[in-house]
Amino acid sequence: MRFLITATSDPSQTATPGPEQPLDTKLFSAYMKYNEDMHKAGILVASEGINPAARGARVGVSRGKRVVLDGPFAETKELIGGFYLIEVKSREEAIEWALRCPTGLATADLLTIHPMTEESDIPADLVKLIHEAAPEWSATWKTRK
Numbered sequence: 001m002r003f004l005i006t007a008t009s010d011p012s013q014t015a016t017p018g019p020e021q022p023l024d025t026k027l028f029s030a031y032m033k034y035n036e037d038m039h040k041a042g043i044l045v046a047s048e049g050i051n052p053a054a055r056g057a058r059v060g061v062s063r064g065k066r067v068v069l070d071g072p073f074a075e076t077k078e079l080i081g082g083f084y085l086i087e088v089k090s091r092e093e094a095i096e097w098a099l100r101c102p103t104g105l106a107t108a109d110l111l112t113i114h115p116m117t118e119e120s121d122i123p124a125d126l127v128k129l130i131h132e133a134a135p136e137w138s139a140t141w142k143t144r145k
Helices: 025-041 091-100 124-133 135-143
Strands: 002-008 044-049 059-062 065-068 082-087 110-115
Touching: 002 091, 025 044, 025 082, 025 091, 082 091, 091 110, 124 135
Parallel strands: none
Antiparallel strands: 002 082, 002 110, 044 082, 059 065
């Protein structure tokens, strides 16, 4: 089972970290060791930080067509500091790994675990349509653990 763990600031915390704050290299190393531990365990599919919102864009729908919306994000509580994509045996194992994550980077204090949709979650008639419309992409489902 795949899970996306998103890391965000905890909205209950009042302090907002700024780019002017010096990097705590010991803390940063703890996060990198966490990535290394998941990699060595064979569960880490991807892990990335997210650049500041000003460098991004938000695309929505207007009158049935995709359009760029004003500003990338409406509120800071919507910002994601990074993510981990993991493949584990269960939700409980995903939670166990999330509990091991270091703390201290304000942009990663709140972790949310999102189960990813798997082929077994989709009705058989839709799976058939997926395989017909996207045969190469849908074949990658078969290569997962």
